[in-house]
Amino acid sequence: QVSAQQGPWRGAGQSAGSPAYNYMFQMPLPIGPVAEPELTVNVNGRTVQYYSVTIEPFTQQVYPNLGPAHLTGYNGTAPGPTFKIPRGTETIIRYLNRGELSAAVHLHGSYTHSVWDGWASDEMQVGQWKDYYYPNSETARPIWYHDHADGHTATDAYYGQAGVYIITDSAEDALGLPSGDYDVALALSDKRYQSNGDLASPNGNPINFFGDVIHVNDQPWPYLAVEPRKYRLRFFDMSLSRPYDLYFADPSGNWIPFQVIGSDSGLFGAPVSTNNLLIAMGERYEVVVDFSSYAGKNITLGNNLQQGQIQEYDNTNKVMRFVVGNRVSDSSNNGAVPSVLNANIEWPTPRTTVDHTFNFQMGGDSVWTINGIDFSNVNNRILAKPQQGSTQLWELRHTGGPAVHPVHVHLVNMQIISRTGGSRGVLPYEAAGLKDVVLLEPGEVVRVLAFFGPENGVYMFHCHNLIHEDNTMMDAFNVTYLQALGYNQTTDFADP
Numbered sequence: 001q002v003s004a005q006q007g008p009w010r011g012a013g014q015s016a017g018s019p020a021y022n023y024m025f026q027m028p029l030p031i032g033p034v035a036e037p038e039l040t041v042n043v044n045g046r047t048v049q050y051y052s053v054t055i056e057p058f059t060q061q062v063y064p065n066l067g068p069a070h071l072t073g074y075n076g077t078a079p080g081p082t083f084k085i086p087r088g089t090e091t092i093i094r095y096l097n098r099g100e101l102s103a104a105v106h107l108h109g110s111y112t113h114s115v116w117d118g119w120a121s122d123e124m125q126v127g128q129w130k131d132y133y134y135p136n137s138e139t140a141r142p143i144w145y146h147d148h149a150d151g152h153t154a155t156d157a158y159y160g161q162a163g164v165y166i167i168t169d170s171a172e173d174a175l176g177l178p179s180g181d182y183d184v185a186l187a188l189s190d191k192r193y194q195s196n197g198d199l200a201s202p203n204g205n206p207i208n209f210f211g212d213v214i215h216v217n218d219q220p221w222p223y224l225a226v227e228p229r230k231y232r233l234r235f236f237d238m239s240l241s242r243p244y245d246l247y248f249a250d251p252s253g254n255w256i257p258f259q260v261i262g263s264d265s266g267l268f269g270a271p272v273s274t275n276n277l278l279i280a281m282g283e284r285y286e287v288v289v290d291f292s293s294y295a296g297k298n299i300t301l302g303n304n305l306q307q308g309q310i311q312e313y314d315n316t317n318k319v320m321r322f323v324v325g326n327r328v329s330d331s332s333n334n335g336a337v338p339s340v341l342n343a344n345i346e347w348p349t350p351r352t353t354v355d356h357t358f359n360f361q362m363g364g365d366s367v368w369t370i371n372g373i374d375f376s377n378v379n380n381r382i383l384a385k386p387q388q389g390s391t392q393l394w395e396l397r398h399t400g401g402p403a404v405h406p407v408h409v410h411l412v413n414m415q416i417i418s419r420t421g422g423s424r425g426v427l428p429y430e431a432a433g434l435k436d437v438v439l440l441e442p443g444e445v446v447r448v449l450a451f452f453g454p455e456n457g458v459y460m461f462h463c464h465n466l467i468h469e470d471n472t473m474m475d476a477f478n479v480t481y482l483q484a485l486g487y488n489q490t491t492d493f494a495d496p
């Protein structure tokens with residue numbers, strides 16, 4: 001069994017009440033379907049792909065010995081179908097809502113016009129559909145899509161409305177990183193179950209939701225049969241409230257060093273070596289791990305338990321297992337990770353003047369706000385109006401509440417400049433690339449620099465603890481272009 005080399009442990013753990021799961025590391029990691037376009041049109045050098053996705057209820061047999069779990073997800077799978085889109089191929093995805101609640105779909109990490117960004121109140125009611133258009137002009141990166149409906153984003157994501165969307169490009173392909181079966185997306189989430197095997201609701205506690213059953217690609221504690229060679233693993237934290245501190249442990253419990261090669265906005269300039277990787281809700285990290293010295297052994301992906309803000313339960317220190325075989329069937333793309341991965345990161349122009357300070361805090365009655373303003377405050381929720389094409393320095397402050405706040409800003413990529421006020425600075429892999437989520441722990445002040453370039457319009461920014469988001473820790477900013485024409489931004493453009 002795994003023993004973490006280092007603390008801090010939060011004690012023995014307890015159960016949140018899910019039935020005991022007796023199949024740990026016995027069920028294979030699900031590799032979900034890849035979305036297939038219904039139509040591909042080539043016109044004037046452009047390629048446009050049409051997809052259709054139905055939000056619909058389905059059941060999943062999670063506990064083999066109990067009744068099924070009821071979910072509602074994209075095309076009846078959780079996670080939803082995986083999109084793999086070459087950069088510049090445009091997509092139009094028709095989402096048809098045959099679920100039980102209204103829905104808004106957000107492509108997290110994309111340069112999407114605000115009309116298709118999944119604005120929380122721009123919802124498809126049950127029975128309605130909407131076509132979302134994505135230019136996919138971003139460089140290669142691991143992004144994801146999930147529901148964003150006003151007030152029930154956490155519920156919808158928890159019951160299955162979340163999926164992986166990978167943009168590829170030729171610069172990345174040329175690097176010879178592990179690909180095909182050796183490139184695996186791992187979506188992390190935590191859930192709770194009732195005694196009948198169905199899901200327990202994530203709602204009821206406005207501070208956090210922590211499950212006691214850790215899932216990867218919606219399977220509790222799975223295993224993946226791997227070959228003794230290098231793998232590219234793409235981690236997505238799709239949990240509502242749980243960050244993970246991931247490590248790979250050999251059968252003796254020793255941690256295996258690995259390389260972090262990219263994050264939210266794609267590949268780093270150079271790989272970062274580490275023994276563990278902190279990933280918070282909404283964040284993505286890509287790593288290369290080398291199983292070549294572990295033929296015939298089991299490698300466990302563990303979660304080094306956090307102290308203080310995160311409620312831990314029995315077995316939440318384990319995530320999944322890699323069962324390493326004895327033979328490599330394909331040794332291509334198995335060389336050393338290139339020391340230069342990406343020479344084209346678009347770092348924002350340096351700036352030292354703080355343009356905006358945002359306090360992430362808890363008000364009375366467990367209402368979470370940014371600068372005291374919650375999302376239902378329609379006339380005041382636009383908290384910044386950066387001009388399109390400008391760079392701004394934002395100071396994000398954790399000013400209260402017993403929980404962590406991973407702050408997500410739509411549309412832009414952020415350079416994490418500094419983290420003060422707490423016990424840690426900026427982690428090397430946070431600084432190595434541009435991010436769209438940054439974790440704020442209690443007392444911390446984080447400065448981020450962002451170029452407001454890709455689009456203009458009104459976009460949300462919010463805490464990606466989805467329990468906080470639904471409890472209104474969300475506001476908006478308006479990337480202004482029309483301001484020059486004299487419109488009143490607040491009233492004319494409060495909603496896209």
Ligand code: C2O
Pocket residue numbers: 106108146148282408410460462464
């Ligand atoms: Cu991943 Cu506004 O969300």
Ligand code: CU
Pocket residue numbers: 106107108109408409410411
């Ligand atoms: Cu987003």
Ligand code: CU
Pocket residue numbers: 368403404405406463464465468469473
């Ligand atoms: Cu929060």
